[in-house]
Amino acid sequence: MKITRHVFIACLLAGTQAEAAQLDVSKFNETEVQLLDQSKPDSNGKTFAAGTILNAPVSKVCAILQAYEDYPSFMPNTAKAKVARQPDESALVDFTLNLPLGKVKKYRLKMMPKASPATCYLSWKLQPWEGLKQEETIADTSGYWDLTTVAGNPNKTVVKYQVFTDPGPVPMGLGWIVDSMSKDSIPKMMDALRNKLR
Numbered sequence: 001m002k003i004t005r006h007v008f009i010a011c012l013l014a015g016t017q018a019e020a021a022q023l024d025v026s027k028f029n030e031t032e033v034q035l036l037d038q039s040k041p042d043s044n045g046k047t048f049a050a051g052t053i054l055n056a057p058v059s060k061v062c063a064i065l066q067a068y069e070d071y072p073s074f075m076p077n078t079a080k081a082k083v084a085r086q087p088d089e090s091a092l093v094d095f096t097l098n099l100p101l102g103k104v105k106k107y108r109l110k111m112m113p114k115a116s117p118a119t120c121y122l123s124w125k126l127q128p129w130e131g132l133k134q135e136e137t138i139a140d141t142s143g144y145w146d147l148t149t150v151a152g153n154p155n156k157t158v159v160k161y162q163v164f165t166d167p168g169p170v171p172m173g174l175g176w177i178v179d180s181m182s183k184d185s186i187p188k189m190m191d192a193l194r195n196k197l198r
Contacts, residue, residue, distance in 0.1 A: 022036075022049070023036060023049050023050075023051040023160060025051065025158060025160075028051050028053045028158060028159075029053055030052070030053045030054070030156075030194075032052065033050055033051070033190045033191075034050060034051045034052065035183070035186055036048065036049045037183070038162075043166075044139065044166045045141075045164055046164070046165055046166075046182055046183065047162070048163055048182050049160070049161065050159075050160075050161045050186045050187075050190065051159060051161065053156055053157065053158055054157045054193065054194060054197055055155070055156055055194075056155070056156070056157060057154055057156075058117075058118060058119060058147045058149050058154075059117070059120075061120065061147055061159070061193075062113075062120035062122070062147060064193065065122050065145055065147075066113055066122065068091055068093045068111060069081050069082075071095070073192075073196065074189060074193050074195075074196050075185075075189055075192075076185035076192070077098055077099055078095060078096075078097055079096045079097065079098040079104075080095070080096040081095055082094040089113060090110055090111060090112045090113070091111045092108060092109070092110055092111075092127060093108065093109050093111055094107075094108050094129065095107055095109065104136070105137060105138055105167070106129065106137055107129060107138050107141065108127040109125065109127060110124065110125050110127050111123075118148065119147060119149070120145070120146075121144060121146050121147070122145040123143070123144040123145075124141075124142060124143055124144070125142045126140050126142065134168060135169075137168070138165065138166065138167045138168055139168035140166040141164060141165045142164050143161070143162050143163035143164055144161070144162055145159070145160070145161055146159075146160040146161075147159055147160075161190075163182055163186070
């Protein structure tokens with residue numbers, strides 16, 4: 001099953017920018033992750049969108065995604081997540097990533113949830129973190145999780161995920177860092193989330 005999923009992803013990434021305009025919800029299923037490269041040629045960063053169906057109700061998936069301190073259990077490369085809950089239900093989360101070759105990146109996100117019984121929307125945006133040197137952090141990141149109930153089945157969730165990542169200046173030969181933080185990690189993240197729901 002995993003081989004099929006990875007071939008499916010590779011085919012989507014090989015498409016043109018026009019073909020990668022948006023995810024096709026009708027092709028979402030419970031064993032594959034639809035992954036599209038939506039990066040703009042003139043952008044410093046990369047934008048990826050992904051989608052799948054999870055075999056759990058929206059409320060359960062939403063609860064896991066808002067348990068920020070537990071992100072190291074299913075987010076690839078995430079070593080630490082320190083959470084400061086805010087009065088408006090948002091949270092400031094300090095993340096530490098352990099990347100290949102001993103690279104470590106730190107950054108702070110503002111996590112902003114909006115939930116109802118049948119939907120959950122969780123967006124994030126990079127926030128200043130004083131004291132970090134440029135090489136210790138990233139230039140920018142933002143994105144969202146968008147969860148909705150599968151029509152006719154409240155025990156299944158349609159998952160849409162989008163992330164933009166700009167790592168900032170990348171030394172020659174280390175361009176893989178961007179993919180490691182986004183494209184390469186997204187299928188692993190979805191698999192880990194799926195396993196967490198079992």
